[in-house]
Amino acid sequence: MIKIIDKFYKALGDLFYAIAAADDTVRAEEKAQLDKEIQFAWKHYDNSTDRFGSDRAFLTEFEFEAMEDSMISAEEAYNAFEAYFDDHQQEIDTYTRVRIFNSARHIAEATRKLNKEETKYLIRLKNLLRV
Numbered sequence: 001m002i003k004i005i006d007k008f009y010k011a012l013g014d015l016f017y018a019i020a021a022a023d024d025t026v027r028a029e030e031k032a033q034l035d036k037e038i039q040f041a042w043k044h045y046d047n048s049t050d051r052f053g054s055d056r057a058f059l060t061e062f063e064f065e066a067m068e069d070s071m072i073s074a075e076e077a078y079n080a081f082e083a084y085f086d087d088h089q090q091e092i093d094t095y096t097r098v099r100i101f102n103s104a105r106h107i108a109e110a111t112r113k114l115n116k117e118e119t120k121y122l123i124r125l126k127n128l129l130r131v
Helices: 005-020 028-042 058-070 074-091 094-111 116-129
Strands: none
Touching: 005 028, 005 058, 005 074, 005 094, 005 116, 028 058, 028 094, 074 116, 094 116
16 A cells, blocks of 8 residues: 555656647646546545645646656656656556556647657656556
8 A cells, every 4th residue: 555645646647638638738638637647547546635635646746747847758757657656666566557547648639649758758658556
């Protein structure tokens, strides 16, 4: 079980931003898909809330937006996720790994086609997660 859920959701924000920004442009469709992923794949993942009663999964969206506002490169964002994963991989079960990969793939496919850069990140992610 993931011990520090806040860091996990922030790491997901890093990853999902890296996927969306892979081609140096974050499109409206990718943001819309991120919101769908939060609502349908992550909001009920662990049912934890912050001190205001908001579901902690929304930290993913907050981190994504912070990365976008800071104009962080996709590579930097991906490396941040990779560092988190390397430190916490023993806490992340196969079910969660598949969920992470599927959400990343859905965001990449939000514009109806995968580009070369998104595909590169998805391959790296698949190898990292071993799914």
